[in-house]
Amino acid sequence: MFLNKTVIITGGGSGLGLALARQYHKNFNVCLIGRTETKLKQAVKTFTKTDKKVTYKVCDVTNEEQVLNVLQSIFTNEQVHLLINNAGTGIFQPLESLSEKDIKCMIETNIYGTIYPTRAALQLFKKQGYGKVMNIISTAGLRGKVNESVYCASKFAVRGFTESLVKEWEGSGIYPTAVYMGGMDTPFWDESDHIKDRSRLKSPEMVAELIYEKDDNRGEIFIDR
Ligand SMILES: NC(=O)c1ccc[n+]([C@@H]2O[C@H](COP(=O)([O-])OP(=O)(O)OC[C@H]3O[C@@H](n4cnc5c(N)ncnc54)[C@H](OP(=O)(O)O)[C@@H]3O)[C@@H](O)[C@H]2O)c1
Structure with a gap:
């Protein structure tokens, strides 16, 4: 059923992106995207060898030309099942x-x-005739938080973007999904003291497993509200 289909994951070299890549690699080829080649190479080495491929592409997702070139090169060689927009910063x-x-x-x-x-x-x-886009948001896309004003603004924007696409793409065979989760213990917090006790956070592996289980073309996935 999933024969040789590929899942593309931006920010796939660490944290939730890498944990999602491990989940999807059970059934799909995965392609990790990020800016840091050493990190991506290292991440690829940690996968168990199966008949499913693990590849990477260096790309800055804020550069539209780079994004277009990289995605075109992937789609030329693979049938793409899902794009996960996970790269993010706070x-x-x-x-x-x-x-x-x-x-x-x-x-x-x-x-x-x-x-x-x-x-x-x-x-x-559209050329393939099907596809899925999953946007990793946060509970910061559901409500405002102290010292998170611009981060929340950015995540509310992605929520509006995704909710609109759910309506815009209805019946097209292309399925967008917004994912909302709370704090996870990932490198996201390495340079920050915003979270005092990281041991209270969920592991990205646990969150990735829940996302994978709930991924059935629904418009929204809530891990935490
Ligand atoms: N950790 C949390 O508590 C939490 C909670 C809710 C939601 N989230 C969301 O979850 C997503 C993943 O975050 P994470 O926690 O797994 O943090 P992370 O480990 O820091 O992952 C972020 C990834 O995004 C990549 N990235 C950043 N800017 C990029 C760019 N311009 N182009 C391409 N790749 C870029 C980074 O790699 P390079 O720097 O090498 O490019 C990195 O691998 C983010 O969208 C974040 O907002 C996180």
């Missing part, structure tokens, strides 16, 4: 402490970095 401070660079980084990575791969995949999915 800088957690009071609004007045954020620099222009911090704000741009969150807006560009989380919003453009979801819209560009989705747009590129859409035209290629």
Whole structure:
């Protein structure tokens, strides 16, 4: 049923993206996307060898031209089942402490970095006649939080984007899904003291398993509300 179909995962070199790649690799070829080649290469080495392939592509999801070229090259050689827009970043401070660079980084990575791969995949999915897009959001896309104003703004944007596509693509054979989860213990928090006790967070492996189980073309997946 899943013969030689591929799942593309942005931000697949670490954290939730890598955990999702391991889940989907049970039935699919997986292609990890990220900016850091050493990290992607290292991640690929950690997979168990099966008849399903694990590959990677270096790509900055905020650069539309790069995204288009990389996705086109994948679609030329593979049947793509699902694009997971997982790459994301968060800088957690009071609004007045954020620099222009911090704000741009969150807006560009989380919003453009979801819209560009989705747009590129859409035209290629249309040629294939089917496809799925899963957008990794956060409970920060459901409600505002202290010191998360711009991060929440970026995640609310992806929620609006995904909810609109659920309506826009109805009946097209292309299925968008928004995923909302709470905190996970990943490298996301390495440079931050926003979370005081990381041991209270869920593991990305546990969250990835729940997402994989619930992935049935529904428009929304809630891991935490
Ligand atoms: N951790 C949490 O508590 C939590 C909770 C809810 C939602 N989320 C969301 O979950 C997603 C995954 O985060 P994570 O927790 O797994 O953190 P992570 O380990 O830091 O993963 C983020 C990944 O995105 C990649 N990335 C960042 N900017 C990129 C760009 N411009 N182009 C391509 N790749 C880029 C990073 O690799 P490179 O730097 O090498 O490119 C990294 O592998 C994010 O969307 C995050 O907002 C996280």
